[in-house]
Amino acid sequence: MEQNLFKIVRHPISVEDVTNQVSRRDAGAITLFIGTVREFTKEKRTLSLEYQAYESMAVKMLSQIGEEIKHKWPDTWVAITHRIGKLEITDIAVVIAVSSPHRKNAYQANEYAIERIKQIVPIWKKEFWEDGTMWVGDQLETTEYAKGKPSKGE
């Protein structure tokens, strides 16, 4: 297995490289999630984005998500690469690849990964609009954690 399955990078992400990290002879399916920079959110036009991370902790949290997935879907392999820095419209911000012997687990684990990223991985997005900028939070609208910290997952 390749090293560094969970990475924060500052350069464009190669979808093929992330895919290859989970490729194996006993997999019958690989699912890919490719998160890209969207131009319009409702009426608002995004010109570009800047992602910032608490890098060491972000890698640790991505690895934790990997552990959670291993626990829930033991026959999967997971690789996640997230890009930070300045990104343009249509650029790839994140790639999640999951392989499994049968497709169902790969689909489920992949969706779980992106949902968890939006909860616990310390990465922030700054939107640049025609009329200003803002650090975006609250994408899941679940930022009010009862205990002041996110749940552990499973």
Place this chain on the structure above:
Amino acid sequence: MITVLFFAGIKEEMGLDQLIVEKDNITVLQLKQYFESEYPSLSFNQCMTAINETFVTDEEIIKDQDTVAFIPPVSGG
């Protein structure tokens, strides 16, 4: 002595990404209150906290040499 890290909106508000603070044996809540009184424009509303890269609650005690990070709502992906 503890190291405090700032990110995203808090980092911009502070104008710096980290600060050494001569405090320890205080809770996360007490540290937040200290910053809110020193820097009235700051708000830790909805902000999570990590000590040494692990999420903690407001009751957690901060020890000497710890690295505390204030984590605003995340928006990766």
